[in-house]
């Protein structure tokens with residue numbers, strides 16, 4: 236890779252020089268204002284500095300092919316995906332720069348796989364462990380196909396058995412969905428309620444603790460009326476206890492919690508107060524598959540890990556890389572319960588089948 240710095244009187248001039256020298260394929264790494272000339276900082280002129288890079292050859296990493304959807308809907312182009320692509324390219328450039336700086340260009344037979352896995356947003360440490368496990372499992376002269384096959388096995392080995400909701404207990408099973416705002420908790424509660432009530436003919440009650448947005452209550456209430464499931468609006472932790480007490484004849488009580496900011500301590504302690512009173516049998520952390528890897532890890536730590544027993548990933552129809560799921564599962568060792576893949580209630584939800592996730596990660600038809 237060729238990296239070059241250009242200083243010009245303005246950004247237009249700098250970009251013209253980048254284009255003239257490095258061509259249209261150059262990647263802009265950095266733009267900043269610099270002072271030049273002058274004496275002891277006086278009379279210095281402000282210039283624009285652009286650092287640009289050009290790859291010598293085509294990148295060896297393959298771009299993941301678009302993955303097939305779980306059911307009907309096609310992956311939709313989405314600005315977040317475009318941003319992700321931009322970040323991916325920049326990440327790739329900065330990794331290569333770092334490798335060059337360290338004089339540590341990845342060597343060894345699996346360097347191609349390392350690049351590919353990092354590119355799919357798998358965490359550095361996880362990639363290292365996977366490569367070690369592959370090297371230990373198959374002969375070093377194995378073909379790329381054999382390596383990929385082993386990768387699939389190693390990834391499968393990472394995934395705990397899926398843990399869907401099962402109604403084995405006497406009295407109502409109390410299940411609460413928690414998670415950041417906008418990930419799809421209410422929609423997922425609606426999907427689960429519809430499946431339990433209409434498909435499996437169980438006695439269901441809904442409780443919403445999301446009273447912060449009028450629209451949120453209405454959203455679930457309208458839906459509950461359609462599927463003829465009772466709904467309670469719990470405005471306080473003690474109200475949630477009373478709401479649950481009123482539905483002891485049900486087989487499952489699904490609690491939709493407020494999508495509150497995990498960065499806000501008051502929000503999180505309110506959530507905890509609701510859960511303390513509700514005493515759920517299961518707390519399922521709901522996360523969006525479109526959230527970037529590192530942000531996912533930050534989020535999961537804010538949601539009081541010990542009390543969480545499983546995970547739901549939503550919006551897998553909106554992303555082509557499922558790398559974040561492996562990072563997270565590997566980090567918190569919690570099983571997945573469900574995946575959701577669209578806005579349609581009640582259809583766009585499925586059991587979190589590990590094989591499906593691995594195949595999609597590997598870019599294979601499922």
Ligand SMILES: Nc1nc2c(ncn2[C@@H]2O[C@H](COP(=O)(O)OP(=O)(O)O)[C@@H](O)[C@H]2O)c(=O)[nH]1
Pocket residue numbers: 415416417418419420421422423494549550551552553575576577578583
């Ligand atoms: N594409 C897609 N959108 C979803 C999915 N689940 C939920 N949504 C959408 O995400 C938005 C936020 O959902 P909502 O249930 O209100 O999120 P909450 O704030 O966590 O309760 C809505 O527009 C939903 O239709 C999914 O699996 N795929």
Ligand SMILES: [Mg+2]
Pocket residue numbers: 420421422445451491492493494
């Ligand atoms: Mg909601």
